Amino acid sequence: MIANIVIGAAIFGYATWALVKFVNKSKKGKCAACDLEKSCSSQSQCGSSPK
Amino acid sequence: MEIALIGNPNTGKTSLFNNLTGSYEYVGNWSGVTVEKKVGVFKNNKGRLIDLPGVYSLNPLSKDEGVVTSFFLKEPVDRLLNILDASQLERNLHLTLQLLEYEKPALIGLNMVDVATKRGIQIDTEKLSQILGVPVVPVVARSGKGCDRLIEVISTSSNHSKVKRHVYYGNAVEDAINKIGIELIGKTDHSPRWLAIQLFEGNDYVKSYLSDLVEAHKLETLITQLESVVINEYNNVKSLANYIYVKRKEVIEKILKASVQKMKTSEPLSEKIDAIVTNRYLGMPIFLLCMYLMFMLTFDWLGTPLSDVLDGLLTGPVTIGFESILNAINASDFIHALIIEGLIAGVGGVLVFVPQIFILFFFISLLEDSGYMARVALVMDRIMESVGLNGKAFIPMMIGFGCNVPGIMAARTIETPRERLMTILLTPLMSCSARLPVYALFVGAFFVGHKALVVLSLYVLGIVVALILAKIFTKTLLKSETSLFVIELPPYRLPQVQSLWRSTWDKGKGFVRKAGTFIFAGSVFIWLLSYAGPNGLKVDMDDSFLAMIGNLFAPLLEPIGFGTWQAAASLITGFLAKEAIISTMNIIYFVPENASLQGLLSDYFTPLAAYSFMVFILLYIPCLATAATIYKETGSRKWTAFSILYALFIAYILCLVIYQGGKLFGLV
Numbered sequence: 001m002i003a004n005i006v007i008g009a010a011i012f013g014y015a016t017w018a019l020v021k022f023v024n025k026s027k028k029g030k031c032a033a034c035d036l037e038k039s040c041s042s043q044s045q046c047g048s049s050p051k
Numbered sequence: 052m053e054i055a056l057i058g059n060p061n062t063g064k065t066s067l068f069n070n071l072t073g074s075y076e077y078v079g080n081w082s083g084v085t086v087e088k089k090v091g092v093f094k095n096n097k098g099r100l101i102d103l104p105g106v107y108s109l110n111p112l113s114k115d116e117g118v119v120t121s122f123f124l125k126e127p128v129d130r131l132l133n134i135l136d137a138s139q140l141e142r143n144l145h146l147t148l149q150l151l152e153y154e155k156p157a158l159i160g161l162n163m164v165d166v167a168t169k170r171g172i173q174i175d176t177e178k179l180s181q182i183l184g185v186p187v188v189p190v191v192a193r194s195g196k197g198c199d200r201l202i203e204v205i206s207t208s209s210n211h212s213k214v215k216r217h218v219y220y221g222n223a224v225e226d227a228i229n230k231i232g233i234e235l236i237g238k239t240d241h242s243p244r245w246l247a248i249q250l251f252e253g254n255d256y257v258k259s260y261l262s263d264l265v266e267a268h269k270l271e272t273l274i275t276q277l278e279s280v281v282i283n284e285y286n287n288v289k290s291l292a293n294y295i296y297v298k299r300k301e302v303i304e305k306i307l308k309a310s311v312q313k314m315k316t317s318e319p320l321s322e323k324i325d326a327i328v329t330n331r332y333l334g335m336p337i338f339l340l341c342m343y344l345m346f347m348l349t350f351d352w353l354g355t356p357l358s359d360v361l362d363g364l365l366t367g368p369v370t371i372g373f374e375s376i377l378n379a380i381n382a383s384d385f386i387h388a389l390i391i392e393g394l395i396a397g398v399g400g401v402l403v404f405v406p407q408i409f410i411l412f413f414f415i416s417l418l419e420d421s422g423y424m425a426r427v428a429l430v431m432d433r434i435m436e437s438v439g440l441n442g443k444a445f446i447p448m449m450i451g452f453g454c455n456v457p458g459i460m461a462a463r464t465i466e467t468p469r470e471r472l473m474t475i476l477l478t479p480l481m482s483c484s485a486r487l488p489v490y491a492l493f494v495g496a497f498f499v500g501h502k503a504l505v506v507l508s509l510y511v512l513g514i515v516v517a518l519i520l521a522k523i524f525t526k527t528l529l530k531s532e533t534s535l536f537v538i539e540l541p542p543y544r545l546p547q548v549q550s551l552w553r554s555t556w557d558k559g560k561g562f563v564r565k566a567g568t569f570i571f572a573g574s575v576f577i578w579l580l581s582y583a584g585p586n587g588l589k590v591d592m593d594d595s596f597l598a599m600i601g602n603l604f605a606p607l608l609e610p611i612g613f614g615t616w617q618a619a620a621s622l623i624t625g626f627l628a629k630e631a632i633i634s635t636m637n638i639i640y641f642v643p644e645n646a647s648l649q650g651l652l653s654d655y656f657t658p659l660a661a662y663s664f665m666v667f668i669l670l671y672i673p674c675l676a677t678a679a680t681i682y683k684e685t686g687s688r689k690w691t692a693f694s695i696l697y698a699l700f701i702a703y704i705l706c707l708v709i710y711q712g713g714k715l716f717g718l719v
Binding site for chain 1: 380381382383385386389390394456565568569571572573575576627628674675676678679680681682683684
């Protein structure tokens with residue numbers, strides 16, 4: 001019984017965390033949402049256009 | 052110490068960056084791989100190296116080129132490392148002269164000396180160094196030859212140019228430079244000469260910088276007067292910017308005469324290959340043939356057998372292993388079903404396609420690294436031009452084949468705002484790798500004899516729809532002038548195993564990581580929705596919450612061939628990430644051992660409906676990450692909403708035509 005509760009809680013806990021993290025990251029768009037992000041150390045230079 | 056790495060596009064800056072810092076950045080064999088600056092630490096810890104996007108001039112044409120100019124204006128930089136392509140010295144030196152005018156200590160890395168020698172170009176580096184007044188170090192960035200010497204020179208000597216003025220621009224211009232110099236005394240740390248010349252060239256970034264220091268009307272008057280003087284004096288000069296270009300060119304010709312020897316060589320192999328692969332009539336068929344072979348390998352020859360082995364492993368030993376563990380700990384029915392029918396079905400169903408995804412990425416990397424992709428952009432240019440875009444827009448689209456997000460980011464290299472917007476809107480129509488598992492599943496079930504051909508047809512369909520829409524958009528929503536397409540054809544090269552593997556792994560690992568995070572989470576909740584219903588837990592799946600949600604949309608999908616709640620539910624999850632479609636289907640159509648999902652699918656889809664479903668997946672909506680990127684890049688809710696809605700509309704109409712039209716022709 002205890003094993004069931006522990007496994008269930010672990011799975012649902014991790015799943016909730018992973019889902020929230022994924023949606024937040026995706027919503028950020030750009031580098032954060034990019035599959036190559038981990039291997040790319042770009043520093044954003046956006047918004048540096050002339051006035 | 053901050054050292055800026057700068058050079059023309061595709062001169063090997065990123066390769067050199069990786070070699071000097073020991074870090075790994077994404078390297079591609081085409082222009083515009085670096086759209087933002089990157090920072091790394093030198094191997095000997097002597098300073099930080101900043102890799103800037105490739106530019107032909109410090110006077111920016113596009114947004115990513117602006118990164119470089121604003122970097123020069125705003126950020127502290129101690130030294131410049133200018134990398135030159137030895138085989139394209141004439142064009143590369145235009146930037147070098149501008150950098151020397153910036154008057155910071157500089158060093159030149161002469162890259163691709165091997166390519167130049169093959170083309171019969173001999174460069175006297177001593178002489179070149181003497182004329183420019185800065186050290187010139189020959190390197191081969193790809194193999195790392197000469198990099199140690201480069202690090203040594205840049206971190207030890209000060210390298211201020213020994214030559215004070217490289218280009219004499221004539222009395223009128225030099226006077227004007229002096230006038231601006233006087234105005235700027237004590238107001239800026241930058242070289243007044245550099246600022247003045249950039250201003251005369253029409254550099255908007257410098258103009259906006261100077262307008263804070265000097266009264267704008269003074270500058271305007273000075274420029275107008277100077278322009279009329281040079282135009283009057285020189286008949287063939289059209290503008291002040293043009294005059295400065297001509298003056299620099301004269302100096303470059305002298306430099307080349309003194310330091311470069313050209314020997315006669317036979318026509319290089321590169322050009323012989325180009326004559327065939329970029330041929331007006333052969334170019335396109337060759338590209339399609341390459342793609343066809345790529346899909347044959349992915350789906351027939353190599354990928355599917357590997358996937359089958361993995362599938363056997365997951366449905367066999369892995370499932371049995373989990374079963375026995377669950378039995379041993381007396382797991383409840385709920386936990387048992389959650390793990391076997393939810394997690395293993397959902398996550399495993401996606402993991403099965405890892406070999407195919409990796410094979411596809413391997414070939415995309417191979418095509419990129421060998422230099423062929425740049426040729427494809429050239430071939431596409433002729434077609435793209437007829438729809439109001441140019442070949443440059445095809446590069447973001449090709450990157451989009453991997454993942455749409457970096458594809459949309461790469462659209463920054465496009466100069467005109469209208470073309471950039473159009474490329475951003477059309478890139479999501481390119482079939483990204485996350486859609487591949489859906490195709491793999493369906494072609495395996497319905498089109499066994501023609502797997503590669505059917506997948507190829509979907510990729511081509513994505514491109515064709517994008518081209519047709521581009522034509523429609525240019526005629527209606529986004530009317531304006533087109534820009535010119537200039538692409539540098541990089542030399543063909545034999546890809547190195549290490550860089551090929553890294554590039555493949557980088558593209559593919561996102562897929563594996565997603566399986567462990569988002570797909571895991573998605574599988575848990577999708578399974579829960581299919582396990583629970585208004586009448587409690589462990590309901591029949593047709594009475595579950597998931598079925599209720601799916602049934603809301605199912606009638607809408609009836610006319611396009613797949614009006615089931617199962618199809619509707621998987622499409623909804625696909626908005627979060629396209630891979631989720633496949634895990635949802637695996638959970639919904641969960642099959643006991645010995646039966647396959649592919650076999651079961653034929654109860655719900657006909658081949659015609661399956662094709663219609665694949666087309667719908669291809670086009671129907673950009674995923675959440677893509678939509679967010681579109682919003683960030685366009686800065687407009689309106690265009691983001693438009694990109695979602697038009698895709699839905701086009702997908703629906705096209706599927707309607709395919710399904711209903713197919714039925715009329717007697718297809719099933």
